[in-house]
Amino acid sequence: MNVVRTNEGDYKVWIDLKNGNREALEYIINQYYSDLYFYGVKLSKKPEISEDCIQEVLITLWEKRNSLNTVYNLKSYLFKSLKRRIIRVLSAQKKEEAQQENLRGVSAEFSFxxxxxxxxxxxxxxxxxxxxxxxxxxxxxxxxxxxxxxxxxxxxxxxxxxxxxxxxxxxxxxxxxxxxxxxxxxxxxxxxxxxxxx
Structure with a gap:
């Protein structure tokens, strides 16, 4: 699939994805997986959480493609989706560890x-x-x-x-x-x- 990473290119990929084009999903995976993985590891500090959350984001993207709003910038959309997913996972883990504690939110320590x-x-x-x-x-x-x-x-x-x-x-x-x-x-x-x- 010959797509340039611009807002116009992202829009075309998004439309192709919404139309059920698996090549669009493959393009998204090939283009953004590495950046998403490293961002996820920095947020969660656990490669397995990063991998699982990326997989969940991509599966949700494919399964709910028809009901999603139009996206013009895939990278920021994917980063935002991944961050939300990781925060949910970390919140759930924290609640399991401390059942009595009322978790106000997770601010994942961001380190290099x-x-x-x-x-x-x-x-x-x-x-x-x-x-x-x-x-x-x-x-x-x-x-x-x-x-x-x-x-x-x-x-x-x-x-x-x-x-x-x-x-x-x-x-x-x-x-x-x-x-x-x-x-x-x-x-x-x-x-x-x-x-x-x-």
Whole structure:
């Protein structure tokens, strides 16, 4: 299936999916599974939860394709669906572990597993340690926004949709995260550039 990942391309894939075209579903799996998997692992910290939830999202997508609203951006739709599914699974697990506790919601701790890509781009072990220190000072939401923006390439509107925030809140949180990283890098004797984390 020859589809370009643009909003127009996403719309065409969505229409094909709604029309029962299995190639559209295969395209979605081939195009987005890897990104969904790593995002799911970062949210849940468990590969098996990520895999199970992705499978549930894709099955639901196929089974309910006729009743779903039109989607113009598949990636943000899939990320949002996966996040909701993982939150439900983690909530259920937490309720089982503590039956008497009234769970207000799950804010999955968002961490960078060994600060994978970001650390890999640093030139020395010393700089890697400075990056870890700077990242550890970010809030979980800031870490998630940095990941979605610079690793997944989502724009502000897409991040807002995934994280259930207003666009301005995403902008403000990302701006605060970048300021914090710059400040912490400067304090550690390192010149911070946003290009270093892309």
């Amino acid at each position: 597993s060994t600060e994978d890509k970001m650390i890999g781009q640093q030139e020395t072990l010393e700089n890697q340690q400075k990056l870890i220190t700077a990242l550890s000072k970010l809030s979980n939401r800031q870490k998630e926004i940095v990941y979605l923006k610079y690793y997944q390439g989502l724009n502000y509107d897409e991040i807002a949709e995934v994280m259930l925030l207003k666009r301005q809140s995403v902008h403000n949180l990302l701006q605060e995260a970048v300021k914090s990283l710059r400040k912490n890098f400067f304090c550690l004797g390192y010149q911070f550039s946003i290009e270093k984390i892309r």
